Amino acid sequence: MKLLLASRNAKKLGELRRIVAAEGFSVLGLDDVPAFPEAPETEPTFEGNALAKARDAFAATGLPSVADDSGISIDALNGMPGVLSARWSGAHGNDQANLELVLGQLRDVPDERRGAAFVCAAAFAGPGGETVVRGEWRGRIIREPRGENGFGYDPIFVPEGYEVTSAELSAEEKDKLSHRGRALRLLLPHLRELAQ
Structure with a gap:
């Protein structure tokens, strides 16, 4: 059965494919289907944005669709960047500028107050209805980026119980631990029902 993952982000799409394709x-x-007007992410929650993207994709293509909205919630920034994570520095998807801005904002924050969580809401829209789930991955923000794997804020996020950043984990390790992996595993029972 065909399933549309409503994303153009190659790294995110790869991560989503590894988990769902199994x-x-x-x-x-999205690059595999005819283009359609995509609504901007204007919802105040990860769940709202994910569901809007999944609904748009299903309505435009007729394919059962999964979408996610994810980002990082930093305790010392009162939960921000949150849904603004990808455009925190003002330009959408500029990972380097986003990292630099967050590190600058946290410069004077002591290590014990640098807690954070990656958050992912994953939504499904299809002939059987809609559902949204949420996965979180707790950790802390370090002072200098480390690692070449991953994307976004991965190089400055150290998961709870680890000394390496998310960007220093292998793809397989990250899939098992990450907020996106957690959310998609919660979504899998709904996808299995669709496949029956």
């Missing part, structure tokens, strides 16, 4: 779905991304 269920026997033929996984497509």
